[in-house]
Structures are given as C-alpha cells and as structure tokens.
C-alpha cells in the first residue's frame with residue numbers, strides 16, 4: 001500500500017448498554033464509519049469533543065477494542081495485518097509493532113518495580129530478548145535515547161517528577177522497537193515546560209526510529225505544533241480532516257471553528273471571542289439523524305435542521321475533507 | 329478584613345521507604361471571599377498536596393510542621409481532629425473538585441443518590457429538599473434533563489457532563505471555599521469555556537472563595553484574580569494575574585510563558601526550560617530553582633541564599649536572590 005502505514009476502513013465500534021438487567025439492550029455508537037489513512041512517518045492528530053470516540057478509535061487500531069464493523073489494516077514492510085482477522089500469533093507479532101503511551105504518568109507505572117524492570121517488562125513478556133544481558137542492553141539504549149540516566153534505572157518511580165515519569169512511559173512503549181505509537185493525552189498532565197520537552201523528544205525519536213504517531217489531545221496549540229495531519233471528531237464521527245496548517249488556518253466545519261475560537265487567551269484583558277455552543281450534546285446512545293452537530297450548530301443550513309443531510313466527507317482542497325453541508 | 333483562607337508557613341512531608349520527601353515547603357497563601365486564586369506550576373510541585381492539606385485529606389504518612397497554620401474562617405484546620413470538626417471542612421465549608429473526575433463518584437451509586445447523601449450529611453434538611461436542591465444545581469450547571477441525569481451512574485454521562493455533575497455536587501452544599509484541582513483538563517475547549525463561565529457566575533452569586541489549580545496558563549488568565557507559581561514545593565512568585573502574566577519576574581515563571589506553544593506562530597520551536605527538575609528526595613538547599621536558573625548570581629548558585637519572597641510591585645511577590653530575581657531581565 002505504498003506510503004500508508006495504517007488504513008482504517010469504515011470502522012464502527014459499538015458498546016452494549018443496558019439500563020438494568022430487565023430492560024432491553026441498547027447500543028452506544030462510540031465510533032461510526034471512520035475512514036482514515038495514516039502515512040508512514042506522520043504525526044497524525046486526533047482532536048474533538050470529550051466522549052467523541054478518540055480513545056475508542058485509538059484502542060481499536062491497537063487491537064485493544066473489538067471492531068464492530070469495517071476493518072483496520074496495518075501495512076508492514078513484509079506483509080499486511082488485518083486487525084479484524086488475526087490469529088494469536090499475528091496478534092503477538094502486532095503487539096510488538098504497535099504500542100500505547102498512557103495518559104497518566106503517575107498511575108501507569110507500578111510503584112513496586114524499579115525503572116529498569118518497568119522498561120524491561122515488555123521485552124520479557126513478549127519474549128523479545130534471549131538473555132538478561134541483551135535485555136539490559138536494550139533497556140540502557142532506549143533509556144539514554146529518552147534522556148534517562150543509568151543510575152535512574154535502579155530507582156523506583158515515585159522518586160521521579162511527572163516529566164521524568166513520562167519519559168519512563170515513553171521508553172517502555174518504545175523498547176520493543178515498535179513502528180506505530182498511540183499517544184493518548186500523553187502530555188495533558190504536564191506543565192508547559194515539561195510538555196515542550198516531551199514533544200521535542202517525541203519528534204526527535206520519530207526521525208531517529210522511523211516512528212508513526214497517532215496523537216490524541218485536547219490541546220489544539222500543541223496539536224498545531226506537532227501534527228502534520230489532523231482529524232476532528234464529534235460524537236463518533238470525523239467531521240473535518242486535513243493537513244494541520246491548512247485546517248487550523250482555514251477551518252470549514254462549524255464545530256472546528258467553535259473549537260478554535262474557544263482556546264483561552266493568555267491575555268487576561270482579552271475578552272473571549274469564543275463561539276458559544278448552546279444546546280445539549282446528544283447522547284451516543286441516540287445520535288440524531290443527519291449531521292451529528294446540528295443540535296448545537298450556531299449556523300445550520302436550511303437542510304440541516306430537519307436532519308435530512310447525511311454525514312459524509314467531501315474533499316474541498318487537496319487532502320482537506322469536510323462534512324458535506326459545511327463544505328458548501 | 330481578615331481573609332477567608334490564610335495558609336501560613338506550611339510544610340508538608342511524606343515518609344517513604346526511601347526517606348522523607350518534602351512535598352511542600354514554607355508556603356503562605358490567602359484567598360478572599362469572591363476571589364479566585366490560581367495555582368500553576370511544575371508537575372509534582374505540590375499543588376494537589378497543598379489543596380488537600382486544607383481539607384486534611386493527605387494520607388497517614390504525612391507530617392505537617394508545628395508552626396504551620398491554615399486559618400479558615402478564623403479557625404486553624406490543622407488543629408482539627410474530631411469527626412465533627414473534620415466534617416466542617418470536608419464537604420461543609422470546603423468542597424473539592426478532584427483532578428480525576430471518575431474518582432469523585434462511586435461507580436455503583438447513582439449520581440443523584442450521592443448528591444443527596446452529601447447534602448444530608450452537611451445540611452439540616454430532609455431527603456425531598458436535598459433532591460430538589462441537587463436537581464436545581466444540575467440545571468444550574470447547564471445539564472438538560474436534570475431529573476433523568478439524577479437517576480444515572482457516572483459512567484453513563486459524557487466526560488463534559490460528568491465534569492459538570494462533579495462541579496454541581498461540589499457547589500450544592502454552598503461551600504465558602506471551593507478547591508478545584510484541574511477541573512477542566514479532561515474537557516475539550518468548547519466545554520471548558522462553558523464550565524469556566526459557569527464557575528465564574530456562581531462565585532459571584534455566592535461570594536465563594538476559590539483555589540483553581542491548572543497548568544493551562546490560558547485558563548488561569550481567564551479565571552484567576554491572583555496567581556501563585558509553584559516549583560518543587562515552593563511558591564516562587566505570586567501576585568495579581570495581570571501582573572504575573574504580563575510582567576513576570578521569576579526565571580521559572582518566564583520559562584513557563586516561553587514554553588507555551590503559540591498557535592499563531594507555528595514555526596517557532598517549542599522551548600522547554602533547560603535542565604532537569606531535581607528529585608524531591610534531593611531538594612536543593614537555598615533557592616530551589618538554582619540548579620536550572622539561567623542567571624549567574626554566584627551566591628544564589630551556591631545555595632547560600634535562602635528562599636524568601638520580596639514585594640517588587642504592590643502585591644507582586646517574587647523569590648529573591650539578593651534581589652537578583654527582581655532585577656535581572
């Protein structure tokens with residue numbers, strides 16, 4: 001498949017939901033009919049509403065969530081992996097190639113293990129190395145790439161600050177030499193200085209190790225800085241997607257515009273010019289027909305209101321896709 | 329007039345296997361009625377620990393210094409030991425919105441039942457009254473279908489709703505002081521803007537005092553009246569929010585502002601503060617920031633200068649280094 005690493009084709013993920021054990025089963029439509037291609041070596045950003053399905057989609061691509069319909073293909077050098085059709089052996093192989101960096105650097109690390117053991121664990125669990133010496137070499141190598149000192153390896157995680165812990169999580173995610181990383185709110189808990197440091201590190205490792213990222217974040221300034229392509233999600237759908245500079249300079253969808261206008265200004269005297277969104281966020285149990293954003297859209301077109309418009313992305317500029325009504 | 333809350337010379341230490349960790353050292357802060365004090369700072373700098381001290385919520389391995397005082401409404405909460413007294417500061421006069429939204433609600437109890445229970449503990453009212461107050465507050469925080477949401481579990485709500493439900497619960501007891509620890513970090517910016525406006529309205533209406541912890545300087549600019557900047561357990565600078573953001577004096581504060589990614593200038597590289605944060609196990613003597621400070625004041629660098637805040641503009645306090653922090657650009 002040439003230069004794509006991942007193809008997500010018409011992927012939907014539903015969860016079962018039951019109010020109590022006698023009531024009838026319903027479905028939570030967490031992710032709906034998503035199509036994305038992630039290029040090799042790209043820093044792919046995923047932003048959007050809380051609860052819009054970003055984590056669910058990320059986990060689906062990692063093979064950690066069942067996919068209800070559609071498929072995800074991982075294009076490795078030698079072969080393709082179809083995530084909806086993998087046997088145990090394939091899944092084991094795939095786990096080495098695709099890794100998650102957790103959101104919370106405090107909660108993610110076991111307090112009873114030394115940093116060396118935390119980083120080494122994936123190697124041992126996946127039986128990647130054959131001797132303790134080999135494991136140690138891999139651990140030391142990745143630790144130094146993540147700017148951790150050798151003497152840090154003997155310590156326990158609570159002796160480290162948030163930024164250092166995040167580097168430990170990154171080292172752990174990278175030690176199996178993966179090709180693809182899902183970073184889910186990986187810098188959200190960090191102050192801006194440590195955040196900048198970690199982002200620079202991710203960028204640098206991307207070049208050094210030939211990595212591809214799916215970067216999930218609420219921080220649009222961060223996404224604008226590090227990502228080359230961005231997709232915006234709302235209630236299980238991608239409503240806009242494109243090269244990040246183009247999308248941030250020239251947003252087309254009403255939700256993207258509202259998002260960009262709501263970034264709080266660092267100037268206390270600057271009154272917020274946020275486009276205020278009114279109306280309730282619809283439930284994923286009962287998504288509205290037609291455009292999912294229409295219950296809160298500040299300027300719906302005539303056709304939108306009745307829900308007659310179908311969701312569907314249209315390419316308005318090369319590589320810049322927008323949900324259809326907004327595109328016109 | 330006396331302050332609603334005054335924290336004086338607070339140290340917080342934790343005993344761990346590896347030794348004693350100083351999480352907070354010699355912090356003094358105050359909050360007035362109707363005022364929002366923002367706290368920003370390094371991850372692990374002691375923001376949450378400071379807030380939890382006000383409710384005496386730190387765990388068993390915690391020790392406070394003898395001469396510290398946390399005066400709330402003219403009483404020193406650090407002296408509180410009886411159940412009756414602790415009840416006053418845990419959900420009575422003080423409410424806390426915790427950093428992790430799911431942690432605030434028990435997973436197997438409906439949102440409404442938890443709100444009612446809280447009110448019954450702290451207010452002299454019956455169940456029906458508690459229910460109507462709760463539903464009212466859910467409406468106030470902008471939750472449609474409040475009666476229906478009242479009967480749902482936390483996991484059934486979206487992130488934004490859960491966050492607002494948590495704020496409703498924290499506000500329903502009408503605390504005098506609200507401790508909000510990263511209340512909007514998990515929200516996208518459109519919902520964040522709604523929540524911030526809501527908190528501001530309610531503060532005005534009820535003349536509540538608020539401590540608002542966040543690492544988002546944009547959020548601080550929009551909500552806070554005053555701000556305190558923390559680094560490795562110490563407050564290194566504090567003052568009116570305008571002053572601090574427009575005229576920062578401390579090298580750490582300046583570094584934070586420079587590290588902020590600017591969406592209007594995507595070509596600028598991201599510039600972190602150079603160097604590593606020392607482990608809380610080996611906290612530097614003297615100025616806590618000296619191991620990373622770009623200024624070359626030899627006395628400060630040697631650790632010979634003690635931490636001490638000096639007032640450089642009215643109400644604007646900054647840590648000194650023989651005044652170097654206040655003087656150098």
Ligand SMILES: Nc1ncnc2c1ncn2[C@@H]1O[C@H](COP(=O)(O)OP(=O)(O)OP(=O)(O)O)[C@@H](O)[C@H]1O
Nearest residue numbers: 015028030049050051052053054055056057284487
């Ligand atoms: N294990 C689960 N069981 C039931 N519903 C779930 C489960 N996981 C997620 N959901 C639901 O799926 C939808 C999408 O959730 P998801 O966590 O993917 O959102 P998100 O975009 O990552 O949100 P946030 O920005 O708040 O992290 C939500 O409605 C959520 O309640």
Ligand SMILES: Nc1ncnc2c1ncn2[C@@H]1O[C@H](COP(=O)(O)OP(=O)(O)OP(=O)(O)O)[C@@H](O)[C@H]1O
Nearest residue numbers: 162342349351370371372373374375376377387608
């Ligand atoms: N119970 C505890 N035992 C030992 N150390 C602790 C305990 N609780 C907190 N600490 C330590 O105290 C320091 C301050 O922690 P705190 O949670 O207040 O940081 P914070 O400023 O809120 O950081 P963040 O922005 O990451 O939430 C950290 O070094 C932390 O590891």
Ligand code: SF4
Nearest residue numbers: 291294297304325326
């Ligand atoms: S499709 Fe219509 S309702 Fe939906 S966001 Fe666009 S203009 Fe608004």
Ligand code: SF4
Nearest residue numbers: 615621628648649653
């Ligand atoms: S007190 Fe001295 S060493 Fe510390 S931050 Fe100020 S100038 Fe730097």
Ligand SMILES: [Mg+2]
Nearest residue numbers: 054055056184
């Ligand atoms: Mg998520």
Ligand SMILES: [Mg+2]
Nearest residue numbers: 375376377427
């Ligand atoms: Mg905290």
